[in-house]
Amino acid sequence: MLNELCLPVGMSHNDVIKLDELIKERIRLSKGSALFHLGDHAEAIYAIRSGSIKTQLEDATGQVQITGFLLPGELIGMDGLLNYEQTSHAIALEDSEVCVMRLEDMDRLSMHMPSLQQQFRRLMSKEINRSHRLVMSLGSLRSEQRLAAFLLNLSHRLSALGYSSTDFILRMSREEIGNYLGLTLETVSRLFSRFAREGLIRIQQREIKLLDYQALQALSGSDCGD
Amino acid sequence: MLNELCLPVGMSHNDVIKLDELIKERIRLSKGSALFHLGDHAEAIYAIRSGSIKTQLEDATGQVQITGFLLPGELIGMDGLLNYEQTSHAIALEDSEVCVMRLEDMDRLSMHMPSLQQQFRRLMSKEINRSHRLVMSLGSLRSEQRLAAFLLNLSHRLSALGYSSTDFILRMSREEIGNYLGLTLETVSRLFSRFAREGLIRIQQREIKLLDYQALQALSGSDCGD
DNA sequence: CGCATCGTTGACATAACTCAACGGCTGTGG
């Protein structure tokens, strides 16, 4: 059952071994299906083993806001721990697999392993930082800067997983990118076209190639996030 | 040294007693001074005892994004736990006092008290949710909705502290409100004027009175957050 | 192979920004 792909990128091997003890179950998700919905009882957090998953809030009026596109090694469900009730939906962007880490197992294990809870505290802090950077992007950047930063951020994370940092597939639609970045799908589409015209990227449907990394960094404000 | 005002609102009395053991030190901050700066070593988190504090990110270009206005009972510094280095600035909006909770004390105590770490996990989850709601506000709402939601959120939190939910003082400038909401100070000023003209609020400088709570809720999309 | 979804592009509308001028607090130092 143990598998390094379940583990948050950047963990020491020591911590990996501890976390592996937590993972007793995996869940397969087909494209478009939900790992959990808003309101579900939250009794575990999930590490993506393969695939990709979006998380989205939904308010009383049905308005949706995507808060993240998660890749292998990243964790989902930490926003549900406040009242052990999910506050967002988690939906697979492609066929995916996640590892389940039950809270009760975590609590039991961390009693004897202080480093586990410290590690988990760091991961929750990371999630807070991720969200804060998104706030900064939405609050302070113009559309072209947001999209450039988004592409660089994806590139960075895929690269850390051993994939190409310049050639990858966007697993989400223009509408989903727009929702995430606080833009309309038309604006996203136009920006992709413009970036391509200006030689920054090449794009064909969801296949993207970053041609001028530096120019994208300059555009985004050199803040590629993580 | 023990004081209930240091404690996150909504905690059980039992947990309060535990947390009180953590608080060995308090810090007084005069208006405009910083509790910590970006890059500072993070070895504690802080609970506001009195006053109010803003937290803000700052990117390489000096661009600032305010991510929160914190009130008594609320916690600061959870975003710095990733690498034990602050990722934001925390600046007092008025003369304030905070309680210091050292990480090493927390780790020591929580070893014998599983409920402490569970409690802390919940508080970090709450911070993630807070940030997610801000993302939703910035990504999905129009300016008038953002400001209405902001006022209702403040009202809600002040009310939980025992203050009036309809009459209060804005401790932050128009510019700070605008920065937080992804708007310019002029837009904020115009919206206040318009809300007043329409009978939703009365405002004189930083003194505000909410006259039509329901209309504000309808405007904001009934999402007053927390 | 056909239909539904997704993506592109254009024309137009508008919410929010920018720049500018001015008035009123507030707090400080003489």
Next chain:
DNA sequence: CCACAGCCGTTGAGTTATGTCAACGATGCG
């Protein structure tokens, strides 16, 4: 305690980035 300076807030006029509506083309799923 008063006068002044600097900041803060308001308001207006004009601009612009981004949204809206609409038509069409491309993909890929069933």
